[in-house]
Every structure is written in C-alpha cells, then in structure tokens.
Amino acid sequence: MRAGEKLPPLEIPITRTLIVAGAIASRDYQDVHHDAELAHKKGSPDIFMNILTTNGLVGRYITDHFGPSAVLRTVAIRLGAPNYPGDTMVLTGVVEKVVEQADGDTATVRVVGANGIGSHVTGTVTVTVPAKAPGGAG
DSSP states (O other), X not given: OOTTOEEEEEEEEOOHHHHHHHHHHTTOOOGGGXXXXXXXXXXXXXXXXXXXXXXXXXXXXXXXXXXXXXXXXXXXXXXXXXXXXXXXXXXXXXXEEEEEETTEEXXXXXXXXXXXXXXXXXXXXXXXXXXOOTTSOO
16 A cells, blocks of 8 residues: 555445445435435435445445455544535545554544435545454464
C-alpha cells in the first residue's frame, strides 16, 4: 500500500431490500427508510438508505480491498445525495497517506460513494493492515 494508490471501484445496486434490511439491522425504524407512502408525505420521492447502512458499506469496501485481517480504526463520513431504490452507488477510494510500523501499516483512505444524482457519501477511513509473520503466516 502506498500514498496515491487507487482502490478499484465497487458498484452496489441500491434495492428496496438493501435499504429496508439495513435499516432493520441497525434498528433504525424511521419510516423514511421503509415506507414509501410516508416518505412521500415527508417530501421524499421514495424511501432512502440510512447512514448506518452506508457506514457498513464503506467499511466493507475498505476491508474487501485490504483483506480480512484489516482493522478499521476510524470511519468519518458525511452524507450528501440520498441513495434511492433503483440507483447504483459506486464507491471509489484513494490512499492519502501511509504510516509504516513494525506491527503493520496504517493508511488513511479518502472514500467517495457516488450515485446518479451526486455524491452520496464522502469521507476518510483509517485502516491498519497487520504485518505478516515471518514465514508468510499472519
């Protein structure tokens, strides 16, 4: 891993099931995340994804790239354009800096998740990838 390294994009189809399942899993029972009629009454064209689901998808994006031993240290994100059903969010990332240590490297990664109407999520993730043990194990 090195500063300037670009992570491959990850396309995530935004389905009603993903939005509702994420809201239920995170115990976010706000009607705008599961009831289209009530979302309309509150001024939204449809239900939309909650921040906790987005946070989990950002974490998945980083650990999918850096591997199962990667440890998320911080996730600092901000939401923008909503994720509505039928759209696709494309996550991209760039390593901003790397701190090398004997027990592993820690990277700061700038992440953007864009959909058809703009940037859904922007932020940074700090991740540590443990050093491999001598002999390749670890």
